[in-house]
Amino acid sequence: MLEFCCVPGWLVLMLVCWSPAAGGTNVVIQRDAQFDVTYDDTVTSDNQTIYSYNHTVSRNKTEGVRVSVELLSESAVSPVLFVVRQKQAVLSFQVPLILRGLYQRKYQYTQVGRTLCQPPTKAVAETQFFYVDVSTLSSAGIHYQLRVSRVDSFTLQTDKKFSFNATPSQPQFFKYVFPDGVDTVIVKVNSQKNFPCSVMSIQDIQCPVYDLDNNVAFIGMYQTMTTTAAITVQRKDFPSNSFYVVVVVKTEDEACGGPLRFYPLLPDELLDAGNRSKTLDVIVSPAINSEVYVMGMLFCLGIFLSFYLLTFLVACVENKRMNRKREGLLNHDASPAETGKAPVSPYEYGSFADNGSTLSSEAVTDSLASTDGNYGYMDRSLESVARSRQESLSSVEEDDYDTLADIDSDKNIVRTKKFLCVSDLARKDKRILSKKYQIYFWNIATIAVFYALPVIQLVITYQTVVNVTGNQDICYYNFLCAHPLGALSSFNNILSNLGYVMLGLLFLLIVLQRDILHNRALERNENTALECGIPKHFGLYYAMGTALMMEGLLSACYHVCPNYTNFQFDTSFMYMIAGLCMLKLYQKRHPDINASAYSAYACLAAVIFFSVLGVVFGKGNTAFWIVFSVIHILATMLLSTQLYYMGRWRLNSGILRRILYVIYTDCIRQCSGPMYIDRMVLLVMGNIVNWSLAAYGLIKRPNDFASYLLAIAICNLLLYFAFYIIMKLRSGERIQCLALVCILFTAVVWGFALFFFFQGLSTWQKTPAESREHNRECILLSFFDDHDIWHFLSSIAMFGSFLVLLTMDDDLDTVQRDKIYVF
Template sequence: MKVSSGLGQGHPEEGWTLLTWVWSCLFFASANTFLYSLFPQVDAVRVYVNSSSENLQYPVLFVVRQQKGVLSWQVPLIFRGLYQRTYNYQEVSRTLCPSEPAPETGPSDQIIFVDVASMAPFNIAYELLVTRLESFQLETNKPFNFTASPSQPQYFLYKFPQDVDSVIIKVVSDAVYPCSVVSVQDIVCPVYDLDHNVEFNGVYQSMTKQAAITVQRKDFPGEQFFVVFVIKPEDYACGGSVPSSIHGKLCWGQILLVCLESVYIQAMLFSFLSFLSFYVGSVVVAIYKNSLLVSLYPQRSFPSVSLLISGHLSCCVWKDLAFTLFFYFFSSCSVPDESSSSGGRQFSSPEHGPPAGSDTDSSVEEESDFDTMPEIESDKNVIRTKVFLYLSDLSRKDRRIVSKKYKIYFWNIITIAVFYALPVIQLVITYQTVVNVTGNQDICYYNFLCAHPLGVLSAFNNILSNVGHMLLGFLFLLIVLRRDILHRRAMEMKDVYTLDYGIPKHFGLFYAMGIALMMEGVLSACYHVCPNYSNFQFDTSFMYMIAGLCMLKLYQTRHPDINASAYSAYASFAVVICLAVLGVVFGKNDMWFWVIFSLIHVLASLALSTQIYYMGRFKMGKCHNQTILWVRECTCPHAIFGLVYRPRDFASYILGIFICNLLLYLAFYIIMKIRSSEKLLPIPLFCIVATAVVWAAALYFFFQTLSSWEETPAESREKNRSCILLGFFDDHDVWHFLSAAALFFSFLVLLTLDDDLDTVRRDKIPVF
């Protein structure tokens, strides 16, 4: 190594390989130039300067000239923070961009010029230190410790080993670490390692305690990259309450690069095979149940379910299947399968049988043909005077009219899904494109410690884990379709048990529930393409609909003639989604929003409960006042909790209200069913137990918070955790798997809960 300057020269001993040289001097309005001739084996050089001068009018200027670039700074070094705050640093150190010799010239000495100048009219003392970095290259699975400060950034080199295609860069720090930026940049000089330019190149994240960036070999043609670490001059950028300087403090950190194994095939096989096993189980249960029914009720005629399941379908069954599929997916006409009626308002008994021609009449009556007739209104008043209501009292409308009413739920949710999903997909594609183009990984709130990219997607594992909602939603549609076909076949054979026994079969709400479950998977996957503040509602919108549809289905079971219309129901869901968005925007700090929302919550609950409880025949009295008081007592705790605690996650708060009400209603229904001496058959009992167990496990993983878009990106990364399943899925992915199964079992509970009533006359089935 050789050193020379305008003021003197120094020569170290021959063969000295450690590059360390200190030069101190005083100068007056002049300039010095130092020349360093480096040995070829020197990888990277770090220049350290220090000056005791705090005069901002006459800073000391340092310029480092290399073969392929120029690096310059001043001392005191000035950083500007929030509210025009300035932070001055007397110590500055920078790593020079390592230059490799050209292939045609071979190894040669590297020349570095360090120019020092100032316009100060007085003497200024400074210190210059040039040091070779012995630990500049990072190694896989080997922790690397370093120190940095706002005026002394750091960066290091990593080269992909031959057998490694993907690595995750984990950066951790002590508990009081300031706001920092971790960047991954290609091997290009100059390296952007200052607070004002670190975002100009590569991929970057802000961090406080930890950060993680997944890097793939294919993204770097040279199969190597720089890991750049920059500390911001104040903590406010990462969520600090007030700007606080990190002046004069060297902070400690650690970098660990971990190889990522290619487990994409195994993860996809696990995801699909896990849920395809539900299909196999459903086929086995269907065959077993059909055999059991044939053995228990030999006098009844059952369609050939075993043939339907095994694939050897008869011509008639194929015709029924094709017709039903055509109706639900291509037509809006009423089908004759559910047209068998009990004579409009007249209940038919097994002795009299169904009215002649009721199953073949293809005319389509409107619901108003019945509801606007005066005798119907008087009939409602007569029914209202009964002490005990039975199902026959509330299933008096023509079956075709009621079925048509419930099928509107299916068509409306299809329409909503299409118009909702298309802009959602467009938006998340735009978000992902912005992330990929700008390299700003603060836009999306992933669990970066377990984010497996695939193609343009940054966290493919969070998207893949939603496949369960789609597969199980489609399976539920098939199960409902099978029941629908069997019901129509029984109606065609004029089976008296189908006509006058058990709960009236209407499948429109069940089809809507299956579509909602599939769309929950689609929109949850869209949300996890880039989770953030702007698209949070995508993940919960159809959960509101699922909870609402389940409550409507429970009510419809014993009140088939008086359930809410599809238009009113979906309009209510739209209002709820609107409130959820407003709550996120205004609900954090606005007390008035919570007051207004609590009033709306209580009043809406009173109005809805009164309408449902009295079936639209409400009159004020002592008993009614007691009922209203009971409804108020059940509603107020939710409203008071929100008003006092004001949860930050307003969307989850509203969803919690829906889920709690659904669970209470379901528990009430089951208790009343048992009190009425009705049975729980093995299949619904199994589904109830499975639902409780799977929901408990799912909620455990749901509350393992791995990120939060309500906080800054740096604060959100403090919650990040490593994968827990197959080295590919994290806790939230497991929540996706379990919640899909839990929703599927919940739907099966509603579908099979009243199967024990299929042999009970409707005038013996109580209403509750």
């Protein structure tokens, strides 16, 4: 190609040269062209036209230049090549423009519009020339139109909206210069139409500008979008203190969740692109400054440090109350346990006695009517006492009873009594049980270390990939309220998890304080510590506090780069917390027969295993949902049997024969009701809930399997907790003021927390572009969004729930264990 010097505007030069490649004469025509003038011309392989433009470039003002071309000839055999030669760049494209989509499908466009990049100039003002060369290899004339125009509002203004149109062959980009005093801005692009799918990119000021669907992801930061896109840009990432905002409309909509249309895949087939014009708005606004960061961090620390202060004040008040109570007991020279009525051990051998009762009427009357005035115990109803008397009246002589000594020690006899007391299930040595439950803490601490280290390494890798590639579709942030700090893209979502860690540590300190006081009481051989109240075992409490801290750490890791592949990081210890809370509730009244740490964590590991399988294979996989539902129902039935018979059954080859025998003797032969009615009510309700959840999963097949699995755990925990409270009140026990305040406070906080949780600011169940449709602005201190508030409230609610479990049975601390019922 020949280079030409500048010529006067009225002169047209005709140059003829010999072109061996073309095999003939090639006429090169150069014209002085004007901005905003449409040139209607024809090009063949025998002639080449060069349009010469000049404009003034100023250092203080950037002026955009746009080249628009339309091909008027139909069925052109060869494309027309347009080459724009600038001082520091060359831009070339062909018309019709061929762009490729999914599966290499090809789309052609006869209208093309491109904006020229504007490299910065050092001079105050200078005149620059650029040339548009038009050529083709077609022997037949091809008719085209060319227009070069200046772009209005090429430089974006802060907080000023600008509207424009774009198509796949007519992308748009604009320049933004950081004003003085602004170090971070957020670029927002909005549209009223979901489709066609688009891409918004932030690129440095350099040539060429990557503004086509097939190259926009080569450089800078980019997002796919339907109606909303937002990228936070920091001055430190752009040495020139300016950047380009590039908007490209994609040739297809699959990247934004649009329908995947079927086309025959023919090698040379060109598909009709259709009308893919999209109107968009762009606005650049200053982001928050460092003062807002400091205020957000201080606010977060202040909230949770206030719980430490409140706990300290409550501890001081409680300590004074306990000291006054202890002094009162010393003055009376007797403890409540010593002044209480002597316990009666009411044995009722449900599996070994006829009619399910051998309890004497005196024993029932003494056991049910004994009360403690200081703790508000109510008598059983006269009807229940009369029924117990009637069931116990028999003509059996004393010689008919088995008076062997193992009646007080054989667990098969003790655990099959119809009415159990805590003393019946608290017979094992306290030191052995304490070591057994301490294993829960040490195991979860070990699990936490080995689980957290690879998680931290993985999310650091995720964040590095996002920063290096610029692909912001990898992570599902709330981009309208994602405040970066250092290498982290959304620091506020990470900071808001601090509450889990701080409140988990506070709960551990509270448990440690209770543990120390209990050990001191044991060293003093106090009867209230040795023989009264729910047996104190703190291993599960330590495990719960550790799990809460780990939930905060892993939730923060998840929010470094939230997406569907690492969502199990956020939920794994939620399963742990739900499981540990249920185990603690069961341990309160069944300390001797609670599950060991090894079996409990093995079951929780199976739950997490299914969670991973569900995320990977569960979406739309019928076979997986059938297998999971069957396992869910079978596990529920096995656990129900274990709880109903207090572990006094075995899963072996004779299980079916024993089941049929029980059905025949209890249901067909004599139609007797269940022996343990309370337990049966709980287990029937539990089976109904779990079978319903299994049916829902099998029918609906929710995409978010991890949340579905968590819902199963939470429903079972709430059901058991409600049963525990109801049975506690039904047994004549009461809830002390501190525990009642914790219950009411926790219930209210959970309600508000769930409200913010269901706002759904993003969802990895959809494409990144569809997820951004749910993004919202910050609502607290211009720093925290709805999900951050969920983190605050849920951490407080979990802490309150733990306190409820810790304090709900404090009213039994001076009640003998043989007067505390098991349910």
